[in-house]
Amino acid sequence: GIEPENGEGIRQKLEHAMERVKRAKGYKNDTDLTPDDLKKLSDEFKVIIKNTLRKDFPDDPQEQLWGGIGAVFQSWMGKRAVSYRKIEKIPQDWGTAVNVQAMVFGNTGNNSATGVAFTRNPATGEDMFFGEWLPNAQGEDVVAGIRTPNPVNKAGKTDDTRHLPSLEEAMNPVYKQLFAIEKKLEKHYKDMQDIEFTIEDGRLWMLQTRVGKRNGQAAIRMAVEMGKSKLITKEMALLRVKPEQIDELLHPSVDPIAEKNALELAKGLPAGPGGAIGKVVFTADEAQAWAEKGEKVILVRNETSPEDVHGMHAAQAILTSKGGMTSHAALVARGWGKCCIVGCSALHIELPKKEIHVNGRIVREGDWITLNGTKGRVYEGKLNLLPASPEDNPWYKELMKWADRSRTLKVRTNADTPNDATVARNFGAQGIGLCRTEHMFFGPDRIKAVREMILSETVDGREKALAKLLPFQKNDFLGIFKAMDGLPVTVRLLDPPLHEFLPHTDQELTELSSEMGVPFEQLKAKNGSLHEFNPMLGHRGCRLGVTFPEIYAMQVQAIMEAACELSKLKVKVVPEIMIPLVGHVNELVRMRNIVVSVAEEVQKKYGKKVPYTVGTMIELPRACVTSDEIATQADFYSFGTNDLTQTVYGLSRDDAGRFLPFYVESGILKEDPFISIDTDGVGVFMRIAVEKGRKVKKDLKMGICGEHGGDPKSIEFCHEIGLDYVSCSPFRVPIARFAAAHAAIREKKKK
Known part of the structure; x- marks a missing residue:
């Protein structure tokens, strides 16, 4: 139970002593050591233990046993154990257990052996008995990789192990018995088993069986094949695969x-x-x-x-x-x-x-x-x-079909370009839940017009600059609407503060000054006037739309012109116009009036009616608690959980990285609230918003478009509180579809 620390741990010292003896005697394996060698080594071990631990190694077997039991309990807080629990999200307060059992020995001669096997291949998922064994050895020799093991059967041989004798060849009667047992174990436990066995003087002993670990590819294949063979139900097959295992198939x-x-x-x-x-x-x-x-x-x-x-x-x-x-x-x-x-x-x-x-x-x-x-x-x-190629994987395709039949929550994507939209659609997205328009402003062909608009001191000057931007914005929407033909697209109007679009260093300002023909001092003064002490809570979101309505008017014009033009070409466009950072119903009233006014004007100009909706992001605590008022003006809600988490906690996500990991490590928080929704805090505000909003409008459509939309735990919470959809980045769409299926199945099981 004492872990090696940079070679100074007791285990390391004992291993070094054994290696010295093996080198001196020219031995390759531990099993080459003679009884005399082992006796001398035992004496040396006792000296090392005394010097390192400052106590004698006990001769009493009972004391040795209790020492071993204590070591297992101590190992729960070992570095590797703690790290593993963090990775696997296992609670640190669970604790461990100790089994004490009589042992058989696989190192009593060449008619004895030990091995580890899996009822299916844990790397590929193939339904083939797979494992390794060593003659005249103990189980630790296989697990620790001290000696190169042999394949358990002929089918498991590779080019590297072709020359090694399999258990099937060397001890065929024992192999047949082991093969029959592994089939029985899998049928009983209804899952792939990881088994350890020992052969003592020709007799097979089963030491343990447990559910075997597997990678994503193997997990998916096993689940589908077990589901198809009716060993387990399709719902059980879906629950067998973790959403993050789906992720493994999507990336090299x-x-x-x-x-x-x-x-x-x-x-x-x-x-x-x-x-x-x-x-x-x-x-x-x-x-x-x-x-x-x-x-x-x-x-x-x-x-x-x-x-x-x-x-x-x-x-x-x-x-x-x-x-x-x-x-x-x-x-x-x-x-x-x-x-x-x-x-x-x-x-x-x-x-x-x-x-x-x-x-x-x-x-x-x-x-x-x-x-x-x-x-x-x-x-x-x-x-x-x-390489990754999920669509070439027949088991993945089958499992995703089962997932889609099980879930009730729709899955959309966050996409700002036609390419992102196409990728997401191919991954099964049912619309765009967040199209951020600010990313479109950063293109080299349009940033100049954006800066002209910001630097202009008059409405007329701003409108001239925005007129230059209009064709670019319209073109952006044409591409995205075309890619999502027939599916809803939620477009968020400009959200970030204007200073983000301006350069910050004197050198960059000098270059911009000569490029635009504006005096450097004027530029610097304007830049300074836009500076905010806390931009995240400052002049951004709908507050920009209130003070500079012409910006939102241009964006709505671009959206509706693109929709009308495509509608004439028989492309079905479903635009949803979203107002960000609404904290008061009066902000939404004002913004909705602008949207409706511009939309009606554009439709009149084109002689074409394109149905559209106007909604808001719910990302401030005040919006949640006054949801019944805001619902009177909104056709839909989309929870912006990144900002809602920041405003509920009163912390900046960009600065929280300095201390949040420590909060999680030290147990102050169970997990990072920017990764999984904090259901006891942020989640309470979301519940209030849902309940109050739907009291006013029973069928008010609600979704989530923060990064939490791709997190399985958060998706389960969204399902629980009755949201209609989640929206996440394109490459997380399959994971979200899968997690939504898990949520529906678990709810069904609870009922």
């Missing part, structure tokens, strides 16, 4: 064999799953330029901003030293299905030198690194990646 992954031998540089938060390899670059422009030359790059930044999106898109993956799981880098990366690691605090980025200093090593621009975004690990060099 780092080859675990290559990873085992790789040099780990650092670790951070696993923000975007899958694996990626690329050359290190430090700016978005370099990422784009290198990628255009055919180079695979990984963009390394302290943090990212919307101005980096072109480089982020060009990169194979994104790595940041700051930020959390809902930081800009994390959100954008997940939306694109990109591998991403954030909050990697061990990275010290020297931008002028184009170097990363990490744990005593230097990584320079152009050096290859590998990211495992599923684990949050950064490795030196190029590791092998395993």
Whole structure:
């Protein structure tokens, strides 16, 4: 129960002593040690134990037994055990148990053996008895990898193990007995079993059986094949597969064999799953330029901003030293299905030198690194990646059909481009739950007009600049509406504060000054006037629409013109216009009037009626508690759970990464509220909003469009409180579909 610490632990010392004896005697295996060798080694072990633990090794068997039992209980708080529980989300207060059983020995001669086997292949899911065994050995020899084991049967042989005797060949009667038992065990437990066995003097003993661990691909195949064979029901088959195992099929992954031998540089938060390899670059422009030359790059930044999106898109993956799981880098990366690691605090980025200093090593621009975004690990060099192709997997397709038949919650996507929309639709999205219009403003062909609009001092000047933006916005919507033909598209009108669209350094302001013909001092003064102490709670969302109504008017015009033009071409457009950050019903009244006025004008101009709806994001506590008032003006609600979490907790998600992990580790919070909805706090406000809103409008459509929309726990809560849909990034759509099925099945079981 005492874990090795950098080679100083007791186990390490005992192993080193044994290795010294084996080297001196020229032995290869532990089993080569003679009784005399073992006797001398035992004496040496006692001395090491005395010196290290400052107490004698007990001779009394009862004392040894209780010492062993105590060691198991102590191991519950060992580093590896604690880490494993965090990864698997196992409560830290569960505790462990100890079984004491009589043991048989597989190392009494060549007619004895030991082994570990699985009733199905845990790597592929194939219905084939799979395992390993060792003659004249104890179980630990197989599990610990001290000796290279043999395949349990002929079918399990590979090119590397072709020459090794299988148990089927070496001890056929025992193998036949084992084969019959494994079939019986799987039939009884109705799941793939991981079994340990020992053969003592030709007699088979079963030591234990338990549910076997498996990867995503294997889990899906096993579930479908067991469901089809009626070993289990289809509902049970769906519950057998974890939503995150679906995720494994959607991204290339780092080859675990290559990873085992790789040099780990650092670790951070696993923000975007899958694996990626690329050359290190430090700016978005370099990422784009290198990628255009055919180079695979990984963009390394302290943090990212919307101005980096072109480089982020060009990169194979994104790595940041700051930020959390809902930081800009994390959100954008997940939306694109990109591998991403954030909050990697061990990275010290020297931008002028184009170097990363990490744990005593230097990584320079152009050096290859590998990211495992599923684990949050950064490795030196190029590791092998395993490709992802879920649609080629017949078991995946079948399981998703079963999931869609089981769920009641619809699944939409967050998408800002026709490409994102198409990807999501192919993954089974039933509409767009959030189309962010601000990302469209950052294109190089339109940012100038945006800045002209911001810098203008008059309504007339702003309208002239917005007129330049109108065709761009309309074109954006044409592409998205076309891609989602027949499905609803929720467009959020401009949300972020205006200062985000302006440059911040004097050098950038000087360049903009000469480009626009505006004096530098005037630009600097305007920039300063837009500065806010707390922009997240400042002049943004519908507050922009109230003070600059012409911005929202232009956006609605673009939406409705695109809808009318496509409608004439027989494309079915279902626009849902969403007003962000409403805290008071009067804000929504004013914004709704603008939307309706512009929409009616456009429809009159085109001579075409296109049904549309006007709704709001519910992302402020006041909106939740006055939901009955807001519902009188809204056709739908969409919970913006990122901002609702920030405003309920009173914390900034961009700064929370510094202390929230400690809150979770120390047990103050069970989990990060930006990853899974805090049902006891944020969730209470959501329940209030649902209940009050539906008292006014029984069929008020409600969904969620924050990043929580792709989190299985949050999806279960959304199902529970009666939302109509969840919306998540395109690459999380299959996971959300699957989690929604889980939620419906669990509710049915409870009833």
